Amino acid sequence: MRRSSIRVGVVFIEGTNCEDESVAFFRHLGAQAERVHLKQLTGDVPAELRRDLDDYDLLMIPGGFAAGDYVRAGTIFAARLRSKLSKDLIAFVRSGKPVFGVCNGFQVLVEAGLLPALGATMTAAPEAVLATNDSGHYECRPSLLKLENGGSCVFTRGMKPGRVVTFISAHAEGKFLLPQNREKKMLKELVDNDQVVFRFVDDRGRYAGYPWNPSGTTYNIAAICNREGNVFGVQPHPERCFFRHLEPSWTRESGGDSQYGDGKALFESSLQYLEKRF
């Protein structure tokens, strides 16, 4: 499909706060993009505002504090999604269309059972959780992420495995946890399936602890995808490094011609995937 006919839906509810820039950046790359309130998808709006998941080729759930992160980060949004849109979501994912969860969006996808999705496309109960940071508080800091994925993930296909990128961590609940009694087994499965996409590293490329791993997340996991690679959740924010001048150390570098930062590659990769596949 042509880039200009790609339709991106950035879903939000009260408390989601990264939707404006997410829409702007997809548009900047030539795709159509709009903010869509969950209510517009579930039907609680006047007819002219109504939307369907089918109206979109790529679904994004951006960062923020959807529903205040009350009860648990992402869980109320996930519950509302599941209660009315389960069938449509499963169909969307199975059709191979990309689903992009950033920070709060990652939390939503995990609570909704769409990631890591080892047992099914959308598991009945969550298989993992993004729990409170070990430090006990919000962490806003630049993070270094190493690309582990070998090519299954549609959001990183254009990037070379082993590459280290800078994204911005900004969360209080980013610690990826698997059930204690099955942790080893599930982690092995994730690695074998090429579902671990990014892991936190330090400035020498080592899988280090705090603050390089800002939350204490298992296996330094910063981002995962489903087995097919089209559902992707990343804890730090790539959009906050979309442009070179948003990156934390740009005044220390001589620059070069590109106006873009490390985050752009994820957006670009997903659009290229759609151009080729559909």
Next chain:
Amino acid sequence: MVRVRVEVHLRKGVTDPEGDNVQKALTLLGFKGIGGVHSAKLFLIDLATKDTKVARKEAEEMCRRLLANPVIHEYSIAVEK
């Protein structure tokens, strides 16, 4: 109307940064002899039924679908008269 007390707490072995931080803060404020601080969430839910069995079943469903994540949480339910 019955009121259901749902308490959600962390499974044994799961790190409790909130509890640890509160303990540290209390110590810095001068409190002594604190053996431990464990965080938990309490939901008091008023349900339009008089049947305790029905209320309990509803609350279990609420925990399953929203209030607790089985990966790290355990919960207890008590129905108040």
Next chain:
Amino acid sequence: MDDRLRKRSSPFPLYEIPLRDAKVGDLKSLSEKLGLSLSIEEMARIQEYFRRIGREPTHVELQSLGQAWSEHCCYKSSKVFLKEFIFPVQAPYVLDRGDAGVVEFDEDHAYALRIESHNHPSAIEPYGGANTGIGGILRDVLAMGAQPIALADPLHFGPLDTPTEGLPKGTRHPKYLFGGVVAGIRDYGNRVGIPTVAGGIVFDEGYLGNIVVNVACVGFAKKSQLVRNRASSVRDVFILCGGKTGRDGIHGVTYASVDLTDRSVREWEAGAVQLGDPILKEPLIHACIESAQGGLLDGMKDLGGGGLSCVVGEMALAGGFGAEVDLERVPLKEEGLAPWEIWVSESQERMMLAVLPESVEKVLRIFELYDVPATVIGRAIPEKICRVRYRKATVLDLDLEFYTVGPEYTREYRPPRTVAMKDLKLPPEPTDYRTTILRLLAAPNIASKEYVIRQYDHEVRASTVIKPLQGVIGKAAHGDAAVVRPLVDSWRALAIATASTPHVTSLDPFLGGATAVDEVCRNLVAVGARPHSLTNCLNFGNPEKPDRLWSFREAARGLGATAKALGLPIPSGNVSFYNESPLGPCPPTPVVLGVGIVEDLRRCVTTDFKKSGDPVVLVGTTQAELGGSEYLRLQKKGQGPPPGVDPRALRAAIDHLLAAIGAGTVAACHDLSHGGLAVAAAEMALGGDLGADLKTTAMDPMRWDLQLFSESNGRWLVEVQKDRYEEFGHLMEGTPATFLGTTGGTSLHLGKGRQWTSLALPVMRKAWGETIPRQVVVT
């Protein structure tokens, strides 16, 4: 209710107060009984009004007057001085002066700025106080039709290591207050999705009884979406939107207009502090901006102090109309609120819109999509009166000018009897400069605030191009200003910085006000921004005490004069009085937020040393000025007058330095303030993880500690691009620029002839980084 009050016949309790024949003693006791905090003279003025119109007031009317005439709402003690010194400082590019100042950004766009205090509520309930402070300042900017794009918070607390015994009853420990305030700002700002990019934290014993919590906001808008804070048409309808109205916060403003004593604390604890709801505020901002962008709003204003009782009258009067409100239409949080409670409630997250009848439907539909309540509750009327009805009875009917304008006082002011310390008495020279510098780095006013900064989301909205922490990843140190990019397709940006000067102001309030302006300008210029506009918050004690008022007047005078000399307009401002407790008044604290324009953000620079072998240059003149300095506070010996301010020299230095930065000759730049040259050099080394070798012989014969620790104004430390050094020199001609040495190595060497010292980076980092996390935990 008092048995003097007579009940009117109505379907709900409505009382009449026998005011017209009341005696002087009755006036005072009535004000106290009803919690009005009005003086006898003010009560007498009200008495005269009702004698003239020939009836008694209802209790709702008296409550309303108490709100509208409180210090917090009508600035009665400060207006006269603000009019003399602050308001006249203007510029042609100021577009509006309303709830926030609005200033031109480029041909099609504008930015808004405002700063506010939340001192009293934060002293009692720090989390809720700070929380609602953020909520309030966002609404002030939103009320202009501007999208909030950045927050800043200058905070002031007592020392974290204060022993618990000896704190007066009712005074909370600084650790508790610090933790609560930071958490309150964090939880609100992060949830509502507006980045907190600047601010500062000052510790001083003087704040033990009175913390000072100021919060600032900058917003951005297309000029076509700007809105005024008033009804524009006599056909306008008033729509109340946002949160529901409840009992929270009743008497918040009257409470903020009296000293903090244990009794006042207990009395107001129940009602005066509220909790914000950022998850309601976030969609509220969306809905208001969308309405403004659609050209659907004739006016907008936020509900702050006094709630409905202030906003309706102010909006109507500003438009030249009156207003009629039906309290029954106000959505309520709970049953059983009396009409006066609905009218004066300060429940959070509410805005008032003035909308033409034909646009009402469209506006209501926008709010419905966002699940934000919006209700028509009244309308504008041609007569300049305010009429409020509830259940078919009229509970308030007042002349609008009398009601809203409020008294204005020129109270007595007099300098204190203690004379300023004019003579410089140096402390004994340090025998070990290394230890002194490390102790300064570890001093709470200088030490790393990373622990706090990293809890605030300073990156949300993906627009923060120069961040509050600058340098090598994992080693970043404090920057002087942040830069936010409001337009994706433009390189033009806004720089934001704050400055707060209690220590200088305590010695010389005129200089304190002047220094705040000097400092904030230096901060903006350090990143490559041209200072463009200012806003101020003046935090002082009880204005009914002549020495506090004198101090306030002098600070306003210094601030205004310096801003004028630099050509910087002050389109908005805030005053907080009555910051007094049994421990005395708070340190006199003028706080300034500065906004600068960055022509091309690609030219911005940061504080961290970049490359080995680059020349390091001191811009500006160092004098033997230690008054108010961190060094004297550390040594606990010595005294002196505070540093002077030279606006002419500063103006020239700004022009030259901006030219040098704009030409790309500068690799790093940092302004000198607390701790002087030594600390500034250390901070640049820490952020860049790169040492330097600096010799200050050029300042001889000044004693070495004066050279290193003097806090003279108008100075920066600059790392120049090695191969552009000559060009830098040419561009700086006319402003003193002294070569000190070069960057390089893993230590900071400082020397002067035979005196020298060396500090390794890891040692400095440890001293600088441990102070705050070791003393406090924010949960």
